Amino acid sequence: MTQIRAMTEQDVPAVSRLLGESWRRTYSPILGAETTTRLSDDKHAPERLAAELADDNKMSFVAERTDGSIAGYAMAKMDATGDVMLDRLHIDKREFGTGLAADMLHAVLAAHAGIPSIALEVIEGNDRAIAFYRKHGFEVVERKAASHGAEGHSSFIMRRILPRA
Numbered sequence: 085m086t087q088i089r090a091m092t093e094q095d096v097p098a099v100s101r102l103l104g105e106s107w108r109r110t111y112s113p114i115l116g117a118e119t120t121t122r123l124s125d126d127k128h129a130p131e132r133l134a135a136e137l138a139d140d141n142k143m144s145f146v147a148e149r150t151d152g153s154i155a156g157y158a159m160a161k162m163d164a165t166g167d168v169m170l171d172r173l174h175i176d177k178r179e180f181g182t183g184l185a186a187d188m189l190h191a192v193l194a195a196h197a198g199i200p201s202i203a204l205e206v207i208e209g210n211d212r213a214i215a216f217y218r219k220h221g222f223e224v225v226e227r228k229a230a231s232h233g234a235e236g237h238s239s240f241i242m243r244r245i246l247p248r249a
């Protein structure tokens with residue numbers, strides 16, 4: 085059994101590790117090992133992640149296994165206009181294809197009930213993630229220069245419209 089819940093400060097070291105591993109696996113083939121390591125070490129430093137927990141515009145979730153280990157992590161942020169972006173969704177490689185990522189996406193959506201749509205940015209070449217998001221109703225609405233310091237790369241903005249129940 086895996087429980088999805090709000091992330092707390094106790095989860096910071098495990099989430100930092102999960103993000104570091106996931107970034108290296110996913111982005112090294114696209115951005116190169118050196119850029120990936122530099123960006124990840126900076127963005128996913130424990131103190132950065134802890135600061136995000138105190139940010140009212142960000143909501144962070146983890147999936148915790150019964151043995152206490154962290155199987156997944158998601159973070160959504162709301163901008164000044166109320167638009168919600170799924171900023172990060174990373175699951176442990178052992179959980180790929182298990183449905184955990186979909187469960188985490190649903191946890192994020194449930195926590196933002198009533199929003200008209202949700203968007204995300206995904207780097208071009210991250211084909212597994214793009215396939216996952218398409219499967220869950222996201223469509224590419226824009227192609228742009230990648231943000232997050234990944235100069236020279238393109239990314240897609242994908243958005244899922246959420247019908248009112």
Ligand SMILES: CC(C)(COP(=O)(O)OP(=O)(O)OC[C@H]1O[C@@H](n2cnc3c(N)ncnc32)[C@H](O)[C@@H]1OP(=O)(O)O)[C@@H](O)C(=O)NCCC(=O)NCCS
Nearest residue numbers: 106110172173174175179180181182185211212213215216
């Ligand atoms: C993105 C992520 C959360 C999706 O979770 P997942 O459990 O792998 O997703 P699923 O297995 O349900 O769906 C992936 C789909 O891509 C397909 N796929 C796998 N590799 C692929 C590839 N190279 N190209 C295209 N499609 C691919 C799978 O077959 C699957 O589709 P299917 O269910 O129709 O067979 C997970 O892969 C992950 O954590 N990746 C690393 C972090 C990341 O990239 N996060 C997103 C960017 S922030």
